[in-house]
Structures are given as structure tokens and as C-alpha cells.
Amino acid sequence: MLNGISPLISPELLKVLCEMGHGDEIVLADANFPAEAIARDTAYGKAIRLDGTGMVPLLEGILPLFPLDSYDENNFRLMEVVPGDPVDTPIWGKYQEALDYYQPGNCYSTLERFAYYDRARKAYAVVITGETAQYANIILKKGVVLPK
Numbered sequence: 794m795l796n797g798i799s800p801l802i803s804p805e806l807l808k809v810l811c812e813m814g815h816g817d818e819i820v821l822a823d824a825n826f827p828a829e830a831i832a833r834d835t836a837y838g839k840a841i842r843l844d845g846t847g848m849v850p851l852l853e854g855i856l857p858l859f860p861l862d863s864y865d866e867n868n869f870r871l872m873e874v875v876p877g878d879p880v881d882t883p884i885w886g887k888y889q890e891a892l893d894y895y896q897p898g899n900c901y902s903t904l905e906r907f908a909y910y911d912r913a914r915k916a917y918a919v920v921i922t923g924e925t926a927q928y929a930n931i932i933l934k935k936g937v938v939l940p941k
Contacts, residue, residue: 799854806841809918810859813935817917821848821855823929828921831910837918848924849887852931856895860936866902868934870912873903884926
């Protein structure tokens, strides 16, 4: 444990967040996402498992540490709901609340399902959580860490 770092951020995840550079992306995957298969294609090469962890608490642990890319308005991507899928996405509102609190001025955008999978394969790493809400996946694009 460290001061100021959520206990949900595992040592492996903290290492990966530190290794990532400007423009690198990380996928925070819900429990239904094909994380193991997609993670094999990423720079890190394997999934980081945070089974039992909900997406909102994890996001609230990451956002204070991880600047989003200010040069890309699509720095927080969600998977678009497949047309005709009768799914409600209240978790998206919680994501926006976290963005408003930790990184004001940012908002999420969506990406079609198969385009999302393709983009996820190009990410630096994939984190699989225990989140059971549908369409709860997030791709975060890292920005520049500025001196204080």
C-alpha cells in the first residue's frame, strides 16, 4: 500500500501505468469482454486481472494518477451499444461524474463494437475487472504528465 494510491491499483497495474507514454492506451474491461484473447495482441502481452473489482472504483483510483491526452478529444472511449440491444447504460453517467471530478472538461465518446475490439488490440495493456454492467468497457488514452 502507498499513500494517495487506491488499494485497487495492484503493483502490476501501477507498473504498467508508469511504463505507458503519451498516446498509449489502456483498456479497462468488464467481465464479459474477451480480455485474455485481446490482451495477447497488446504491447504488454497479457491481461492484468482485477477480478472482483468494479469499474467505477477502479476508474476513481486511476484518474487522479493518469492524465488523459489533452490533444485527443477521444481520450475516453466506450463501446457503442449494438443497435437493437435492449441495454441501459447508467454506468456511463457514473463515468462522466468521475471525469467531471478528477479531470474536468473531458467527456466520453463511443466506438462501434468491432472497431472497439480492433483498437483494444493496439492498446498498451488490458485490465480485466469483475464489472458485470454491460457495455462498461473503457479505453483511456494517456496524456503528458506535467511537472508540478
